[in-house]
Amino acid sequence: MAEAHAAVAFSFTVTPDGYNVNINHEALWAVWESGVMSWKKRMHKLKNNIRNGVFPASPTSWLFVVTIILGIRLAGADPSFGWIEKIHKHTPG
Structure with a gap:
C-alpha cells in the first residue's frame, strides 16, 4: 500500500481550515521523462519508416x-x- 501511496503525484484535500495541495515533484518528473522518451521513440520510428519506405x-x-x-x-x-x-x-x- 505504501508504494501505491508514493506513486500519487498530486493530491488535493479540502478541510474546514482550507485546502491542501501536495505535489510529488519526483513523480511529476518521471511522468515528464516518460513523455519525452515516448516522443523520442515516435520520432525515431517516423524517421525509420521514411528511411525504409524509400530504401531502394x-x-x-x-x-x-x-x-x-x-x-x-x-x-x-x-x-x-x-x-x-x-x-x-x-x-x-
Whole structure:
C-alpha cells in the first residue's frame, strides 16, 4: 500500500481550515521523462519508416527525378498527363 501511496503525484484535500495541495515533484518528473522518451521513440520510428519506405532509391536518384520533373515542367510540358487539372476540376476550393 505504501508504494501505491508514493506513486500519487498530486493530491488535493479540502478541510474546514482550507485546502491542501501536495505535489510529488519526483513523480511529476518521471511522468515528464516518460513523455519525452515516448516522443523520442515516435520520432525515431517516423524517421525509420521514411528511411525504409524509400530504401531502394538513394537521395541522389530522388534529386535526379525531381530535377527531371522540374525541367519538364519549366519546358511547358505536363508531366502528370493532365491528371492534376482533372483533380483540380473535381475538388472543391
